[in-house]
Amino acid sequence: MNLIKYIRDIPDFPKKGIVFKDITPLLLNGVAYKYLIEQFYNRYRKKNIDIVVGIEARGFILGSSLATRLGCGFVPIRKKDKLPYSVHQKTYSLEYGTDTIEIHKDAIKHNNNVLIVDDVLATGGTVKAAIDLVNISSCNLIECCFMIELKFLNGLKKIKEENVEHFSLLQF
Numbered sequence: 001m002n003l004i005k006y007i008r009d010i011p012d013f014p015k016k017g018i019v020f021k022d023i024t025p026l027l028l029n030g031v032a033y034k035y036l037i038e039q040f041y042n043r044y045r046k047k048n049i050d051i052v053v054g055i056e057a058r059g060f061i062l063g064s065s066l067a068t069r070l071g072c073g074f075v076p077i078r079k080k081d082k083l084p085y086s087v088h089q090k091t092y093s094l095e096y097g098t099d100t101i102e103i104h105k106d107a108i109k110h111n112n113n114v115l116i117v118d119d120v121l122a123t124g125g126t127v128k129a130a131i132d133l134v135n136i137s138s139c140n141l142i143e144c145c146f147m148i149e150l151k152f153l154n155g156l157k158k159i160k161e162e163n164v165e166h167f168s169l170l171q172f
Helices: 024-028 030-044 058-070 125-135 156-161
Strands: 008-011 019-022 051-055 073-079 087-094 097-104 113-121 140-149 166-171
Touching: 024 030, 030 058, 030 140, 030 166, 051 058, 051 125, 058 073, 058 113, 087 125, 097 125, 113 125, 125 140, 125 156
Parallel strands: 051 073, 051 113, 113 140, 140 166
Antiparallel strands: 008 019, 073 097, 087 097
């Protein structure tokens, strides 16, 4: 199935000069969405994943569906001040400032097999911060998984610096 036909380009969003890759048409199509999750499931079904970590916000959609399919737990990484319990946090740089993400301190146990999921790998700043948060627990970070990789933004470089495997289903 050609999933690219379900990705809509939105010019000048969120600011002029950016072409946003909108995945909502894919999410709307039950057949395409099921196919997407099955592609991820087939990749990870024999990896003994204990926890799928989804990065806010669209990583929640993909990650929770995949965790359900794999029969494992799901952990959200959220923006600052959105989680109600004791957290680890990581501040990282964006092209226009900084942002902070958090994870509950008790979310991942030592030696859990963990998969990080997000919709898009762009510059890599968010996933690098997520890797740092997940690694605090001394878990086994199996891979970082993305629906889309925007290759021209070189986000993969930050993942490779961490010696973490990655998988992207679609590349632009």
